[in-house]
Amino acid sequence: MHAIREAMATMHKRSEAIPxxxxxxxxxxxxxxxQVADKWTMLVLEALEEHGxxxxxxxxxxxxxxxxxxxxxxxxxxxxxxxxxxxxxPVIPPHVDYTLTELGRELSAAFCGVWTWAETxxxxxxxxxxxxxxxxxx
Amino acid sequence: MHAIREAMATMHKRSEAIPxxxxxxxxxxxxxxxQVADKWTMLVLEALEEHGxxxxxxxxxxxxxxxxxxxxxxxxxxxxxxxxxxxxxPVIPPHVDYTLTELGRELSAAFCGVWTWAETxxxxxxxxxxxxxxxxxx
DNA sequence: TTCGATACGCACCAAAAGGAGAGTGTCGCA
DNA sequence: TGCGACACTCTCCTTTTGGTGCGTATCGAA
Numbered sequence: 001m002h003a004i005r006e007a008m009a010t011m012h013k014r015s016e017a018i019p020x021x022x023x024x025x026x027x028x029x030x031x032x033x034x035q036v037a038d039k040w041t042m043l044v045l046e047a048l049e050e051h052g053x054x055x056x057x058x059x060x061x062x063x064x065x066x067x068x069x070x071x072x073x074x075x076x077x078x079x080x081x082x083x084x085x086x087x088x089x090p091v092i093p094p095h096v097d098y099t100l101t102e103l104g105r106e107l108s109a110a111f112c113g114v115w116t117w118a119e120t121x122x123x124x125x126x127x128x129x130x131x132x133x134x135x136x137x138x
Numbered sequence: 139m140h141a142i143r144e145a146m147a148t149m150h151k152r153s154e155a156i157p158x159x160x161x162x163x164x165x166x167x168x169x170x171x172x173q174v175a176d177k178w179t180m181l182v183l184e185a186l187e188e189h190g191x192x193x194x195x196x197x198x199x200x201x202x203x204x205x206x207x208x209x210x211x212x213x214x215x216x217x218x219x220x221x222x223x224x225x226x227x228p229v230i231p232p233h234v235d236y237t238l239t240e241l242g243r244e245l246s247a248a249f250c251g252v253w254t255w256a257e258t259x260x261x262x263x264x265x266x267x268x269x270x271x272x273x274x275x276x
Numbered sequence: 277t278t279c280g281a282t283a284c285g286c287a288c289c290a291a292a293a294g295g296a297g298a299g300t301g302t303c304g305c306a
Numbered sequence: 307t308g309c310g311a312c313a314c315t316c317t318c319c320t321t322t323t324g325g326t327g328c329g330t331a332t333c334g335a336a
Contacts (some may be wrong), residue, residue, distance in 0.1 A: 029256045032263050034177040042175055043168070056313050067295055073315065082266025092302045093312040103262055110255035113248035118167045120176070124241055125163070125170050128220025186294040194283050205325055210284065230332045279336080286328085293322065299315085306309085 035081065040066060040074040042111055045100070048084065049108040053099045083107060173219065178204060178212040181251055183238070187246040188221065191237045221245060 010020070035041075047062035048054060054062065060071050076100060078084045085103035089095040100108065163266060172180075180199070185200035192200060198209050213236060216222045221242035227233040238246065 018156065025260070028260045028264065029190070029253075030181070030199060031255045032260045033252070035177040035183075037175050037177055037180055037252070039175055042171060050165070068314070070294060080267055080270040098314060102265070105261055106259065107252075107255055110229050110251035113251050114171070117245050117248040118170045121241055122166045122170045125219050126166065127220055128241070132218040207286070208324060234283060
């Protein structure tokens, strides 16, 4: 009855058995990946990589289609993870600058391959999707 | 009153003004990126890249910590986008194999840099997070 | 003979993602 | 005098993500 749950539970044991070292490190890497492999993070990374320093609304304009809520959240998380530096100029009306850190620039470079992949193969993805839909319907 | 909304609305116009070509392509690329830049997709990609062909529960075991529901969903989406091939052997008990397509292998290679980044810098991300927390509290 | 494994689909629920709209406080421009 | 820009925050709402548990058909092993 609980066959699946037990099968799923064993996977931890197996993955322990194959690589006996670096268990906590892999968990950390996954955690970092999970937060970094995010649509908005990738887009903001790109925007700041291309334009250097941007203000809050400029980031929004460059990314395009993001709400202020998500923009604030994404930038805060990126600041927390050491990907961007947030500089507040204590003036009114407010002026806040965002720039990539070295860490952020490295990550942006790492994502470069994924952008290239998407630009190269997006037509094939679309084709695969059409074929899948037709197979489902027909 | 509607200053922000109008400012956000202008971003589409600006991004049109800067790159006058390839508007639909960029939209497509983003759409593809948004679906591919996903935690589970990345993990399944990795699992299949390393082990070649895997059965449903084997993928689950290799990825680790994923529920069958999310595994099913992720694998279906990857099949739809042409990243994996799903082979059903009509036997009972059921037997289904998953393998990466060439497209999937290319994407996996593209994500390689991100994995390297995470392995190289996860300690720095942790440090940045600690520093941020202390600054917030202190 | 009964249990466990296989690869799911379905129903129910909680949490997170994400959007829309309002409000804030002051400055500079019309 | 009054509106717009700035960089947010807060609330309300919907959608998506994700988890848990149940059921299924049959085969091989205990």
